[in-house]
Amino acid sequence: xxxxxxxxxxxxxxxxxxxxxxxxxxxxxxxxxxxQGSEALQKARAAVPPAxxxxxxxxxxxxxxxxxIEFSPVQAWNSGVRWSISRLSEAPTKAGxxxxxxxxxxxxxxx
Amino acid sequence: MSERELGRKLDRCLxxxxxxxxxxxxxxxxxxxxxxKRHTWPISLGxxxxxxxxxxxxxxxxxxHYLLHRNQKVER
Numbered sequence: 783x784x785x786x787x788x789x790x791x792x793x794x795x796x797x798x799x800x801x802x803x804x805x806x807x808x809x810x811x812x813x814x815x816x817x818q819g820s821e822a823l824q825k826a827r828a829a830v831p832p833a834x835x836x837x838x839x840x841x842x843x844x845x846x847x848x849x850x851i852e853f854s855p856v857q858a859w860n861s862g863v864r865w866s867i868s869r870l871s872e873a874p875t876k877a878g879x880x881x882x883x884x885x886x887x888x889x890x891x892x893x
Numbered sequence: 894m895s896e897r898e899l900g901r902k903l904d905r906c907l908x909x910x911x912x913x914x915x916x917x918x919x920x921x922x923x924x925x926x927x928x929x930k931r932h933t934w935p936i937s938l939g940x941x942x943x944x945x946x947x948x949x950x951x952x953x954x955x956x957x958h959y960l961l962h963r964n965q966k967v968e969r
Contacts, residue, residue, distance in 0.1 A: 796927045803923045812916040816950040819909035 894958045906951035910944065917943025 811818035894902075921939025929935050 800923055800927050803920060807916050807920060812912055813946065816905045816909040816947075816954050819912040819947075819950075820905050823908045823912050 898958070902951075902954050905954065906947070909950055910947040913943035913947040913950075914940055915943070917941070917946075 807813055811822050917939035918936060919939075921936035924939070925931055925933070925935040
C-alpha cells in the first residue's frame with residue numbers, strides 16, 4: 783500500500799514545488815509587462831543589502847564591509863562611446879602626421 | 894517620440910529583459926531538476942521564452958507611441 787502511494791506522493795510534491803515556483807514568479811509581476819518588471823528589479827535591488835545583513839547576523843559572521851563602489855554602467859558605456867568616436871574622428875589626421883613622421887625618419891636614416 | 898522618452902523606454906526594455914531572462918532561467922532549472930532528469934533543454938527553453946517575452950514587451954512598448962489608444966479622444 784505504502785509502496786504504491788510513494789511515487790504518487792513524490793509526483794505530487796514535485797508538481798507542488800514547480801507550480802509554487804511558477805505562481806510566485808507570476809504573482810511578483812516577473813512575467814508581466816515591462817513596467818512591472820523594472821519595478822520588481824528596483825524592489826529586488828533595494829531589498830538585497832538588508833537581506834544580506836540579516837543573514838550575516840543569523841550566522842554570526844562578519845563580512846568585511848563592501849565599499850560603496852560608485853560605478854555606473856550607463857556612465858561607463860557613454861564615456862566609452864564618446865572616447866571611441868572622438869578617436870575615430872581624429873584618426874585620419876593622426877594617421878597623416880604619423881606617416882609624415884615615418885617618412886622623415888626613413889629619410890634621415892637613408893642620409 | 895522624444896529622446897528622453899525613447900531613453901526611458903529602452904532602459905525599461907533592458908531591465909525587463911534581465912528580469913525575464915533570470916525568471917526563465919530559474920523556472921527552467923526548477924523544471925529540469927524536478928521533471929526532466931537534469932537535462933539542459935528545459936533551461937534553454939525557459940531562457941529563450943523569457944527573452945522572447947521581453948522582446949515582445951519591448952516591441953509593444955515602442956509601438957504604443959504611434960497607435961491611437963482607446964482612452965484618447967478623437968476630435969472631429
